[in-house]
Amino acid sequence: MDTTPDLLTLRIVRTISEHGTISEAARILGYSQPALSQHLTRAQTRLGLALVVRAGRGVRLTEAGRSLASHAVTVLNAVDAASAELAELAGLSSGTVRIAAFPTASSTLVPRLIRQLRQQHPNLTVNYVEAEPPQALQLLRDGAADVAITFSYPEDRADPHLSRDGGHTTVPLFTEPVVLVLPDSHALATADDVGLADLANDAWIAGCTLCRGHLLALCNLEGFAPEIGLETDNALAVLNFVSRGLGVALLPQLALSSLTLPEGVSIHSPQPSSERTIQYVIQPGATRIPSVAATIAMLTALDGASWGLRDYPESERTAR
Amino acid sequence: MDTTPDLLTLRIVRTISEHGTISEAARILGYSQPALSQHLTRAQTRLGLALVVRAGRGVRLTEAGRSLASHAVTVLNAVDAASAELAELAGLSSGTVRIAAFPTASSTLVPRLIRQLRQQHPNLTVNYVEAEPPQALQLLRDGAADVAITFSYPEDRADPHLSRDGGHTTVPLFTEPVVLVLPDSHALATADDVGLADLANDAWIAGCTLCRGHLLALCNLEGFAPEIGLETDNALAVLNFVSRGLGVALLPQLALSSLTLPEGVSIHSPQPSSERTIQYVIQPGATRIPSVAATIAMLTALDGASWGLRDYPESERTAR
DNA sequence: ATGAACTATCACGTCTAGTTATGCTTGTGT
DNA sequence: ACACAAGCATAACTAGACGTGATAGTTCAT
Numbered sequence: 001m002d003t004t005p006d007l008l009t010l011r012i013v014r015t016i017s018e019h020g021t022i023s024e025a026a027r028i029l030g031y032s033q034p035a036l037s038q039h040l041t042r043a044q045t046r047l048g049l050a051l052v053v054r055a056g057r058g059v060r061l062t063e064a065g066r067s068l069a070s071h072a073v074t075v076l077n078a079v080d081a082a083s084a085e086l087a088e089l090a091g092l093s094s095g096t097v098r099i100a101a102f103p104t105a106s107s108t109l110v111p112r113l114i115r116q117l118r119q120q121h122p123n124l125t126v127n128y129v130e131a132e133p134p135q136a137l138q139l140l141r142d143g144a145a146d147v148a149i150t151f152s153y154p155e156d157r158a159d160p161h162l163s164r165d166g167g168h169t170t171v172p173l174f175t176e177p178v179v180l181v182l183p184d185s186h187a188l189a190t191a192d193d194v195g196l197a198d199l200a201n202d203a204w205i206a207g208c209t210l211c212r213g214h215l216l217a218l219c220n221l222e223g224f225a226p227e228i229g230l231e232t233d234n235a236l237a238v239l240n241f242v243s244r245g246l247g248v249a250l251l252p253q254l255a256l257s258s259l260t261l262p263e264g265v266s267i268h269s270p271q272p273s274s275e276r277t278i279q280y281v282i283q284p285g286a287t288r289i290p291s292v293a294a295t296i297a298m299l300t301a302l303d304g305a306s307w308g309l310r311d312y313p314e315s316e317r318t319a320r
Numbered sequence: 321m322d323t324t325p326d327l328l329t330l331r332i333v334r335t336i337s338e339h340g341t342i343s344e345a346a347r348i349l350g351y352s353q354p355a356l357s358q359h360l361t362r363a364q365t366r367l368g369l370a371l372v373v374r375a376g377r378g379v380r381l382t383e384a385g386r387s388l389a390s391h392a393v394t395v396l397n398a399v400d401a402a403s404a405e406l407a408e409l410a411g412l413s414s415g416t417v418r419i420a421a422f423p424t425a426s427s428t429l430v431p432r433l434i435r436q437l438r439q440q441h442p443n444l445t446v447n448y449v450e451a452e453p454p455q456a457l458q459l460l461r462d463g464a465a466d467v468a469i470t471f472s473y474p475e476d477r478a479d480p481h482l483s484r485d486g487g488h489t490t491v492p493l494f495t496e497p498v499v500l501v502l503p504d505s506h507a508l509a510t511a512d513d514v515g516l517a518d519l520a521n522d523a524w525i526a527g528c529t530l531c532r533g534h535l536l537a538l539c540n541l542e543g544f545a546p547e548i549g550l551e552t553d554n555a556l557a558v559l560n561f562v563s564r565g566l567g568v569a570l571l572p573q574l575a576l577s578s579l580t581l582p583e584g585v586s587i588h589s590p591q592p593s594s595e596r597t598i599q600y601v602i603q604p605g606a607t608r609i610p611s612v613a614a615t616i617a618m619l620t621a622l623d624g625a626s627w628g629l630r631d632y633p634e635s636e637r638t639a640r
Numbered sequence: 641a642t643g644a645a646c647t648a649t650c651a652c653g654t655c656t657a658g659t660t661a662t663g664c665t666t667g668t669g670t
Numbered sequence: 671a672c673a674c675a676a677g678c679a680t681a682a683c684t685a686g687a688c689g690t691g692a693t694a695g696t697t698c699a700t
Contacts, residue, residue, distance in 0.1 A: 001410065003403045003404075003406040003407045003410060004327075004399065004400075004403045005399065005402055005403065005406070006326075006327060007324075007326060007327055008657095010402070021676085021677065021678090022677075022678065023676075023677055023678080024677095031657095031658080032658075032659065032660080033677080033678075033679095034658085034659080034660085034661095034678090034679075034680080034681095035657070035658055035659075037678060037679060037680090038657075038658085038679090038680090039656095039657075039658090041679085042656080042657085044608065047406055047410070048410050049406065049409060049410050049608060049609060049610055050605060050606065050608035050609045053603045053604065053605050053606055053609070054603070054604055054605060054665090054666095054677095054678070054679095055461075055463060055603070056461070056665090056666060056667070056677095057665075057666045057667055057675095057676060057677050057678080058666095058676090058677065058678080059677090059678075060463050060603075062606075062609050063409060063415055063416060063609070063611070064406055064409045064410075064609070067402070067405050067406065067409065068402055068406065071398060071399075071401060071402035071405065072402075074398040074401075075395055075398040075399050075402065078391060078394040078395040078398055079324065079325065079391075079395050080324075081391060081394075082325055082330075082387070082388055082391035082392075082395065083323045083324045083325065084323075085387050085391065086323040086325070086367060086369065086384055086387065086388065087323040089369060089383060089384045089387065090321070090323060090367070090368050090369050090384075095383060096383060141375075141376070143375060143380050283373045283374070283375070283380075284373065284374050285370060285373050285374060286370065286373055286382075288364065288369060288370035289369060289370045289373070289382050289383070289384070290369055291383070328688095341645085341646065341647090342646075342647065343645075343646055343647080344646095351689080352689075352690060352691080353646080353647075353648095354647090354648080354649080354650095354689085354690075354691080354692095355688070355689055355690075357647060357648060357649085358648090358649085358687095358688080358689090359687095359688075359689095361648085362687080362688090374646095374647070374648095374696090376646090376696085376697060376698075377645060377646050377647080377696070377697045377698060378645085378646060378647080378697095379646085379647075641700100642699100642700085643698105643699090643700085644697100644698085644699085644700100645696100645697085645698080645699100646695105646696080646697080646698100647694105647695085647696080647697105648693100648694085648695080648696100649692100649693085649694080649695100650691105650692085650693080650694100651690100651691095651692090652689105652690080652691095653688105653689090653690085654687105654688085654689080654690100655686105655687085655688080655689090656685105656686085656687070656688085657684100657685090657686085657687085658683105658684085658685080658686095659682100659683080659684080659685095660681105660682095660683090661680100661681085661682090662679100662680085662681080663678105663679085663680080663681100664677100664678085664679080664680095665676100665677085665678080665679100666675100666676085666677080666678100667674100667675090667676080667677100668673100668674085668675080668676100669672100669673090669674085669675100670671100670672085670673085670674100
C-alpha cells in the first residue's frame with residue numbers, strides 16, 4: 001500500500017476541490033471525464049483509501065481528499081516553479097554557457113561569437129576563458145567549460161583530440177592556412193611559393209608550443225631540423241622579429257588577420273602547403289543543452305572568410 | 321515540449337546529484353540501472369533538454385539537471401508530507417469520524433461503540449450527534465455525518481431509507497422487538513401475549529413521531545384507530561404515565577434496556593408481534609474511508625443481545 | 641592488458657493511461 | 671409525475687510508458 005500520491009492525482013484532487021465535479025476538472029485539465037474517473041479509482045486503490053465519495057449528482061472530497069488537496073497546492077507550486085525554470089533554460093531566457101578558446105581566437109572569432117550570442121539571447125550568461133587546446137580540453141573534461149574552441153595540426157600525433165579517453169565530440173569548423181613570413185631582406189622575399197627545404201639554413205622564430213611542434217614535424221618531413229633562435233607566444237612579436245631580419249616564421253592565418261603587418265615583412269605560401277583545423281569540442285550529447293546548442297549554432301554560422309579561413313569541407317563534419 | 325517534470329525524474333535527479341552515478345541512484349531507489357537510464361532519456365526528450373551528460377565513467381548533471389535537483393528537494397518534501405498524512409489517515413493514527421444516531425441509541429449502543437473505538441484507535445477523533453433517523457440521513461446527505469445509526473419500521477411506507485434519492489447504503493444490524501407496556505391495573509396485565517385489537521378502546525401513549533406512525537399503522541391493520549391521549553419522546557415518561565394508569569403504550573426494546581422499570585407496569589408481547597430494524601447508513605463507497613470502516617467494523621461486532629436485540633438474519637445484509 | 645565500474649541499448653512482457661461509447665443515478669423544470 | 675440534463679461509472683480497446691535481464695561499449699585503475 002503505497003501512500004505516495006502522483007502529480008496527476010494531486011492536480012485532479014485540487015481541481016475537484018476548487019470546482020466541485022470530476023467532469024469540470026476533466027475539462028479544465030484537458031482530459032476526458034472517464035480518464036479522471038478511472039485515474040481516481042486507480043489512485044484510491046493504490047493509496048488504500050477513498051479520496052472522493054459520490055454525493056448526489058457529483059462527488060465530495062473525503063477527509064483524505066481534502067488533505068491531499070491542501071498539500072497539492074504546495075507540491076504543484078514547487079513543480080510549477082521547477083517547470084518554469086526549465087522553460088527558461090530551454091528558451092534561453094536564462095542559463096549559462098562557458099566557452100574556452102585558444103588565444104588567437106580571443107581577438108577574432110570569440111568577440112564576434114559572443115556579441116552575436118548576446119544579441120540573439122540577451123538573457124544568456126556567457127563566460128569566457130582563454131586556454132590553449134590541451135588546457136581547453138581539460139576544462140571540458142572537468143566540466144568547467146561547455147564549449148572548447150581549439151585547433152589541430154593534422155600531422156600532430158599527440159593531438160589530445162584524438163585520445164580515446166575523456167569523452168568529447170569534436171566538430172571541425174574551418175581550415176586555416178599556415179603562412180610563411182619572410183623579411184624583405186630575404187633572398188626569397190619576392191617569390192610567391194617558397195619551398196621549406198630552401199629555408200633549412202635560416203634562423204626560425206617559433207610560436208606557441210603546438211605551433212613549434214608543427215614546425216618541427218613539417219621540417220622533419222622535408223628532411224631538416226630547423227634552427228630555432230627565438231620563441232614567443234606573441235604573434236605580433238614574431239612579426240616584428242621577422243621584420244628586423246632576425247629569422248623566418250610560420251604563422252597561422254588567423255594570427256595575421258587581427259594584426260596590421262609591420263613594414264618589411266612579406267607573406268608566402270610555404271611548400272608543401274600546410275593548414276590547421278579550427279574546431280569546437282563539446283561533451284558528448286551536449287547538443288541537447290540549449291545554451292550549448294545556441295553557441296554551436298552561432299559558431300557554425302560564423303563567416304570564416306572574413307579572417308581568411310575556409311569552411312571545413314562538407315564531407316565529414318563530426319569526429320569523435 | 322512539456323517542461324513539467326514528473327516525480328520519478330525529480331527523485332532520480334536528486335539522487336544522482338547526491339550520489340553521483342545512475343547505478344547508485346538505481347540501487348537506492350530500488351530500480352534496475354537500465355530503468356533509470358531509460359527513464360532519464362525519456363524525460364530528457366519530453367523536457368526538450370539534457371539533464372545529465374556523460375562524464376568519464378559516470379554522468380554529470382547539466383545546469384538544467386542541477387536546477388531540477390534543487391527544486392526536487394522542495395517538491396519531494398511536500399509530497400512526502402502529503403504521503404505521511406495519508407498514511408496516518410489510512411492507519412487511523414489520525415482522522416475523524418462523525419456519527420449520528422437516534423436518541424435511544426445514545427444511551428445504549430453509542431457509548432459502547434465510542435468507548436471501543438477510542439480504545440482501539442486512540443488517535444481517531446469521534447464526533448457524535450443525536451438525531452432522529454430522517455435528520456440523521458439528512459446529515460449524511462449533506463456530508464455533515466459519516467455514519468448514521470437509524471431504525472426502520474418495516475411497515476413504514478415513508479421510510480426515508482427507501483427513497484431512491486440521496487444515495488446511501490443501509491446495512492441492517494439488529495432486529496428489535498417492540499413491546500407492549502400495560503399498567504398492573506389493566507385487565508390484561510397478567511396475560512403473556514396481548515392482542516392489539518383487545519386494546520382498541522384503551523387510551524394510548526405515543527412516543528416519538530416515527531413510533532407514533534408505527535402505532536397508527538399497526539392499529540390500522542388491526543382495524544381500529546387508537547385514541548392517543550399523551551405524547552412524549554421520553555421513554556421514561558411513557559413508562560411513568562403507564563404506571564399511573566394513564567394509558568397503554570408500545571415501546572421499542574432498546575428504550576427499556578437502559579431504564580429501570582418503574583413499579584406498576586408489565587411488559588408484554590403484542591399480537592401481532594412487531595419489530596423494528598436497527599441499521600447503519602453510510603455514503604456509498606464510504607467503506608473505503610478508514611475511519612468509517614473502523615466504525616462499522618466496531619458496529620457489527622457489537623453484542624446486541626445485551627440490550628435484548630437479535631442479530632439481523634444473515635441472509636440479506638446490504639440494502640440500497 | 642586485464643578487470644571493475646558505469647552507461648547505453650536491445651528485445652520483450654506487462655501494466656498504465658488514455659480514448660469513445662454507453663448506461664445508470666440524481667436533480668430540476670414543466 | 672415525467673422528461674431532460676448533468677454527472678459518474680463501466681466496458682472495450684489501443685498506444686505508450688515502464689519495468690526486466692542480457693549485452694555491448696567506455697573509462698579508469700592496477
